[in-house]
Amino acid sequence: MSKPSTDWILFNGKIFTVDLKDSIAEAILIKDGKIQKVGSSEGIRRHAPDTVQEFDLEGRTVTPGFIDCHNHTVAYGFSLLGQDHRRAREFPVEDVEKALLRAQEGLFKVGVTAQKEAGASDVMIQAYTNLHARGELKLRSFLLYGIHLGRTSVELAQEAVNKYSPGGDDTLTLGGVKCSFDASVSKRDPWLYEEWNKNYTEKDELNFGGLIVPEPQRHGEVVKILHRAGFQVCTHCHGDQAIDKYVDEIEAAIIDTPRTDCRHSVVHCTLPTDYALRKLAKLGDNVVVEASAAYLYFLGDLFAGNFGPSRSRRLIPFRTWFERGIMTGNGADYDACDVNPMYSLYAACTRRPRIGKYGSQPFGKDECLTIQQALRLCTINSAYCMFWEDQIGSIEPGKYADLVVWSGDLYDLPSEELLNQKVEMTVVNGEIVYSTDT
Ligand SMILES: [Zn+2]
CATH class of the missing domain: 3.20.20.140 (Metal-dependent hydrolases)
Structure with missing residues (x-):
């Protein structure tokens, strides 16, 4: 995994947005540390500026931080x-x-x-x-x-x-x-x-x-x-x-x-x-x-x-x-x-x-x-509980890009397997703060 800077797209993923409907998306556009768009890989990539860096999730699961x-x-x-x-x-x-x-x-x-x-x-x-x-x-x-x-x-x-x-x-x-x-x-x-x-x-x-x-x-x-x-x-x-x-x-x-x-x-x-x-x-x-x-x-x-x-x-x-x-x-x-x-x-x-x-x-x-x-x-x-529900806690436009990329699909595992899941990448304000691929 390369390390993109602040404006980037994560695409081709399984993104658990934790919005009101628990929607699952494929891609996120991050700009200036915030989530600008959430949607399909094709839709997000098509409308993104040319300068944006792309990051292929290769099917991985993403949750809010x-x-x-x-x-x-x-x-x-x-x-x-x-x-x-x-x-x-x-x-x-x-x-x-x-x-x-x-x-x-x-x-x-x-x-x-x-x-x-x-x-x-x-x-x-x-x-x-x-x-x-x-x-x-x-x-x-x-x-x-x-x-x-x-x-x-x-x-x-x-x-x-x-x-x-x-x-x-x-x-x-x-x-x-x-x-x-x-x-x-x-x-x-x-x-x-x-x-x-x-x-x-x-x-x-x-x-x-x-x-x-x-x-x-x-x-x-x-x-x-x-x-x-x-x-x-x-x-x-x-x-x-x-x-x-x-x-x-x-x-x-x-x-x-x-x-x-x-x-x-x-x-x-x-x-x-x-x-x-x-x-x-x-x-x-x-x-x-x-x-x-x-x-x-x-x-x-x-x-x-x-x-x-x-x-x-x-x-x-x-x-x-x-x-x-x-x-x-x-x-x-x-x-x-x-x-x-x-x-x-x-x-x-x-x-x-x-x-x-x-x-x-x-x-x-x-x-x-x-x-x-x-x-x-x-x-x-x-x-x-911290009065921060409008800033963080879900993957929705306008919120800070605080995200986690996981090794497995959390929605689709036997419960016991949850304990074996590993974080592959943690992002805060659109910046990678932890990655297994350093
Ligand atoms: Zn205590």
Whole structure:
């Protein structure tokens, strides 16, 4: 493969546009980093200017760049550098910049072209800003300032809105604040209505979990402060009782200061009740769910063991979210899961855990997505969770040319084969940022 410059045609391909009809096209005309036309090979080539460079896809599949709406990208970069990623918040800005550049490279290699950094420190925000100012940040990044990890409080929320206001451009935006409401499924401490299980069928006697915020009764105030300041509020919630309380808080904040299109996020939203699902549907464009399909694979055995047989079938209910019009995006949540989005596609389509300690299908099949839906989840829907659905997330005229060329046909493979698919080329702003043919 040669390396064309910014104005070029990709033709003779199978292009999954992820437009409203999930149309499949053959060719794309890219001009000045943006998609100018999408259509048949013949039509696009016939009307193209003579100077344009052509690139023969030889039948390969092209998708929009994958978008990860919940990741810890700086931490991922540190682990690629062989450093302790759990200490990502402690490193100086120069080290964070190096980690970010390494993470950017790693994500391009697996076809991820945009991501949400779910909980950035001041130093991380500085590192992103520095790289962007130097033109080195190509991975579109939507940052959430972090007041999470058991620290979510009215005081920190107030400090956040005094220090930052939402804003940015199509490459780097500080758009929201990450809070955490309950903790981790592996420790069985998220807040449930019924006690936790262990080893699938046993009860973890009298353990209902709880919230990890210092003053749970004031969390609603946190949501109001951030909402009033125009931030997207993204709160980590796993347990059914925690999610119910949080969706009520979102509704109260909107009544307090009416705004539309806020897209406040229930992050993870692992075990929503029917009450929460009805409320999420009712809140419409004021809420989104940011889930992690790959939990069902990487943490699937642990989740099944701790939630037990009946709750497991209701975990991370993608199909219900799609059917009820609850906008849902997806993130790898490194280091809980591998950043390769193929794991998310596989898990969203199959709901199969990695080992299958409690059977191959403890989460049932009712909530499985089709591959077309799973691709939407990881592209256009995740773009929506970052307010970028008009810029990226599908292959349509006017959007940035953020694309991935794949080794196989994602729509037409047995699910297991998804895990073997390789990225052959990743394009951002019409520029090749990764290629197997270097
Ligand atoms: Zn996370």
